[in-house]
Amino acid sequence: MRKQTIDETRRCPKCGRAENQINAGYNRSGTRRCLCKICNYKYTPDGKTQGFPQHGALFHEHFSGGSSFDDYSQETVNLIFSHVNSVRRKSLGGKSPFEVFAFLFDHDATAVLGIRPIPPAEVIQSPKLLR
Numbered sequence: 001m002r003k004q005t006i007d008e009t010r011r012c013p014k015c016g017r018a019e020n021q022i023n024a025g026y027n028r029s030g031t032r033r034c035l036c037k038i039c040n041y042k043y044t045p046d047g048k049t050q051g052f053p054q055h056g057a058l059f060h061e062h063f064s065g066g067s068s069f070d071d072y073s074q075e076t077v078n079l080i081f082s083h084v085n086s087v088r089r090k091s092l093g094g095k096s097p098f099e100v101f102a103f104l105f106d107h108d109a110t111a112v113l114g115i116r117p118i119p120p121a122e123v124i125q126s127p128k129l130l131r
């Protein structure tokens with residue numbers, strides 16, 4: 001019996017299984033695509049996570065201490081995200097998530113989300129922000 005190797009980089013984002021993930025060619029930008037044989041979901045296994053999905057990680061890096069967002073008012077959460085998303089990232093080609101968002105959606109939808117870009121010199125990424 002052939003032992004199936006499980007490649008952790010191929011984990012279906014939909015059903016969370018790492019087995020029965022097969023190659024499904026490449027997308028237009030040449031990125032490898034995978035297909036989950038369990039739920040038939042196609043995804044990019046080593047695709048970069050860009051922009052907004054990173055908030056959480058970045059936030060926890062700087063504001064760790066066991067607090068959850070539930071402890072903060074919406075205004076405070078918006079303030080935090082305003083700062084976090086104003087930081088330019090190497091992974092975003094030197095752009096901040098705000099800039100990427102405006103570029104992708106051709107619209108400053110950030111106003112709709114209740115958050116706003118912070119000038120780089122004024123960005124605070126530590127608990128000092130809340131004091």
Ligand SMILES: [Zn+2]
Pocket residue numbers: 012013014015016017036037038039040041
């Ligand atoms: Zn799946």
